[in-house]
Amino acid sequence: MEGAMVRDIALVCLAVGVIGISYGAIAVTSGFPLWFPVLLGTMVLAASSEFLFIGIVAAGGSPVAAVLAGLLVNSRHLPFGLAVPDVFGRGWRRLVGIHFMNDETVAFAVNQEDHDRRRAAYWACGLGILLCWPVGAALGGLIGTAVSDPDVFGLDTVFPAALLALILPAFNDPKTRRAALTGAAVALVTTPFLPAGLPVLLGLLGLLTIVRDKET
Amino acid sequence: MDITPALLISMVVLAVGTFALRMSGPLLRSRISFPPKVDKMMEVSAVVLLASLVLTTALTEGGVSAGIARPAGVVVAGVMAWRKLPFIVVVLSAAAVTSLLRLFGVP
Numbered sequence: 001m002e003g004a005m006v007r008d009i010a011l012v013c014l015a016v017g018v019i020g021i022s023y024g025a026i027a028v029t030s031g032f033p034l035w036f037p038v039l040l041g042t043m044v045l046a047a048s049s050e051f052l053f054i055g056i057v058a059a060g061g062s063p064v065a066a067v068l069a070g071l072l073v074n075s076r077h078l079p080f081g082l083a084v085p086d087v088f089g090r091g092w093r094r095l096v097g098i099h100f101m102n103d104e105t106v107a108f109a110v111n112q113e114d115h116d117r118r119r120a121a122y123w124a125c126g127l128g129i130l131l132c133w134p135v136g137a138a139l140g141g142l143i144g145t146a147v148s149d150p151d152v153f154g155l156d157t158v159f160p161a162a163l164l165a166l167i168l169p170a171f172n173d174p175k176t177r178r179a180a181l182t183g184a185a186v187a188l189v190t191t192p193f194l195p196a197g198l199p200v201l202l203g204l205l206g207l208l209t210i211v212r213d214k215e216t
Numbered sequence: 217m218d219i220t221p222a223l224l225i226s227m228v229v230l231a232v233g234t235f236a237l238r239m240s241g242p243l244l245r246s247r248i249s250f251p252p253k254v255d256k257m258m259e260v261s262a263v264v265l266l267a268s269l270v271l272t273t274a275l276t277e278g279g280v281s282a283g284i285a286r287p288a289g290v291v292v293a294g295v296m297a298w299r300k301l302p303f304i305v306v307v308l309s310a311a312a313v314t315s316l317l318r319l320f321g322v323p
Contacts, residue, residue: 008303015307031217036227043231053230058217063226067233074234076265081241083262088242101238103269110262154314157286160274161293161310163266168297170263179260180267187268191276203268207257 001120009121012104013128015158016047020136021143022150023051028141030058037137045130046102049073052196073197079204080106086115087122100126103159107166175210182206283323289314 020041027037032054040050049070056066080101087109088097100122108121150156171177183206187199194202250258274290276282293310297303 004302011304011307033217033219036219040227040230043227044234046234049230049234053226057223057226063220063222067226067230070230071233071237074237076269077234077237078240079258079261079265081238081243082245082258083241083260083265085242085245094242098238098242099235103266106262107266110266152315152318154285154289154311154318156277156282157274157289157293157310157314158307160270160286160290162303162307164270164274164290164294165297165303165306167263167266167270168294176260176263180264183264184267184271188271188275191272192279196279199272200265200268203264204261206264206268207261210257210260 001117001124005117005121006124009108009125009128012108012125012158012162013132015155015162016104016129017132017136018150018155019047020133021140023047023054024137024140024142025144026051026140027054027058027137028144030054032058034138034141037141038134041137042130042134044070044074045099045133046070046074046077047133048196069195069197072195075197075201077101079201084109084118084122087119089119089123097123097126100130102126102129103163104129107163110170111166178209179206182209285314285317285322288317288322 023041024034024037028034037050037054040053041047044050044053052073053066053070056069057063081098084106088094105122105125108125109118112118112121167180171180183203186205187203190199190202245258270290274282274287289310289312292313293306296306296309
C-alpha cells in the first residue's frame with residue numbers, strides 16, 4: 001500500500017477520532033458513565049446510529065425505540081455487504097472484516113481499481129476507525145463539557161466531502177452515474193418526511209434506472 | 217443516569233443486529249450465485265447509497281436544511297475531486313471553506 005493511500009486513510013480516521021471526541025462528550029454530559037459510549041462505539045462501530053441511540057435515551061425515549069432507530073440507520077450495511085463481498089477475508093478474520101463495514105471503509109474499497117488494493121484499503125481504514133472512534137469517545141468523555149463544537153472547524157463537511165471524492169471516479173461509468181444521481185435525488189426529497197436511515201435506503205430506487213438496460 | 221439491564225440489553229441488541237445486517241450481504245453472495253446483471257446492480261448499489269448519503273448529509277441536518285456553509289464546502293470538494301486534486305487537499309479545502317464561511321457568519 002503506497003504512502004498516498006495511507007495518508008488519505010489516516011486523515012479520515014483522524015476526523016473520525018475528532019467526531020468521536022464530540023460523541024463521547026455528548027454521552028457523558030447527558031449522564032452516561034464513561035464506559036458506555038466507549039463500549040457502544042466498539043461493539044456497534046457505526047457512528048450515526050450511536051449518536052441517535054445516545055440521543056434518544058438521553059431525551060427519555062425508550063431503549064427499544066433507540067434500538068429500532070439505530071437499526072434503521074444501519075440498514076444500509078446489508079446492501080453494502082452485497083456490493084463488496086470480496087474484502088472481508090477468510091476464517092475468523094472474516095468476522096472482524098465484517099465488523100469493519102461502514103460508510104468510510106466501503107467508500108475506500110470502491111475507490112480502488114483492483115482486488116488486492118480494495119481489500120488493503122478496506123482493512124486499513126477499518127483498523128484505523130476501530131482505534132480512533134473508541135479512543136476519541138473516551139477522550140471526549142474525559143474532557144466532557146470543555147469540548148468545543150467541531151462544526152466550527154467544518155468537520156461536518158469532512159464526511160460528505162471525503163465520500164464524494166472517493167466515489168467520484170465511479171461516475172465515469174454512465175450507468176453508475178445515472179443510478180447514483182437519481183438515487184441521491186430520491187433520498188434528498190424524502191429526507192424531510194422519513195426517519196433517519198430510510199431515505200438513504202430509498203436511494204436504491206436509483207438502480208431502477210439501469211434495470212432495463214441490456215447486458216454490458 | 218442509571219445503566220439499567222434494559223439499556224445494557226438494548227446496546228447488545230443494537231450491536232448484534234448491526235452485525236447481522238453487515239453479515240447478510242457476504243453470506244448471501246457466498247451461498248447464491250446471481251446473474252451478471254444482478255451482480256452489476258449490487259456493485260453499483262454501494263455508489264448509489266454513498267451518493268445518497270453525500271447529498272443528504274451535505275444539505276440536511278435532522279431532516280431540515282443544514283445551511284449554506286456545509287454544502288458550499290462539499291461543492292468545492294466535488295469540483296476539486298473532479299479536477300483530480302489530491303484527496304487530502306480536497307478534504308481539507310472543503311473543511312476550510314465551511315469554517316471560513318461560518319467565521320463570517322454564514323449559517
